[in-house]
Amino acid sequence: MTAAAIRLHPAGPLEAGVVAALQQTCFPDDPWDEGSVATLSAPPSGFAVVALDARDEPVGFVMARVAAEDAEILAIGVLPQARRGGTGRLLVEAAVTGSRNLGATALFLEVAEDNPAAWSLYKASGFFSVGRRPGYYKRPDGRVAALVLRRNLDGA
Numbered sequence: 001m002t003a004a005a006i007r008l009h010p011a012g013p014l015e016a017g018v019v020a021a022l023q024q025t026c027f028p029d030d031p032w033d034e035g036s037v038a039t040l041s042a043p044p045s046g047f048a049v050v051a052l053d054a055r056d057e058p059v060g061f062v063m064a065r066v067a068a069e070d071a072e073i074l075a076i077g078v079l080p081q082a083r084r085g086g087t088g089r090l091l092v093e094a095a096v097t098g099s100r101n102l103g104a105t106a107l108f109l110e111v112a113e114d115n116p117a118a119w120s121l122y123k124a125s126g127f128f129s130v131g132r133r134p135g136y137y138k139r140p141d142g143r144v145a146a147l148v149l150r151r152n153l154d155g156a
């Protein structure tokens, strides 16, 4: 599958179940229920976008919310079988566009230090590190730090 076959679809509260199913598959150790997804992505400050493949099947999602000039990606994921086709990059750009439309001038997120795929995606998408939170994520064998990343949305 290539990014050319992907269609992005804004997901409203009625589609929280679809987003939750994607989140649960992408984050089996930290699954969110439909109610949490609906609350976190509720307008006017929150939003969610789903990526649909050529058969209109959901294969990825992003959730973000905006507080004043700062936006945050709450979660982003692509189903394992659909990865490395450019969908993650499209979803990051959807978060950028949605955040700009809500007035944000910076977009933040946290990424676990042991997640090189996500870190590479964000670096390729213009994010840079602005902080580190030791022991932020739980792992079966201990804890791992989060890097706080930022992308500037004003200007370019």
Ligand SMILES: CC(C)(COP(=O)(O)OP(=O)(O)OC[C@H]1O[C@@H](n2cnc3c(N)ncnc32)[C@H](O)[C@@H]1OP(=O)(O)O)[C@@H](O)C(=O)NCCC(=O)NCCS
Pocket (backbone or CB within 6 Å): 026, 027, 076, 077, 078, 079, 082, 083, 084, 085, 086, 087, 088, 089, 090, 110, 111, 112, 115, 116, 117, 118, 120, 121, 122, 124
């Ligand atoms: C991170 C994630 C969303 C990436 O989605 P994706 O659709 O595979 O990403 P893309 O195909 O758009 O990749 C864009 C770029 O990111 C980087 N990248 C993505 N996956 C990578 C991997 N496994 N290893 C190294 N680099 C990777 C590459 O630079 C890639 O560009 P390239 O393919 O031209 O080399 C996906 O791996 C995922 O859902 N992981 C599980 C959930 C997760 O960790 N979410 C992020 C939490 S902060």
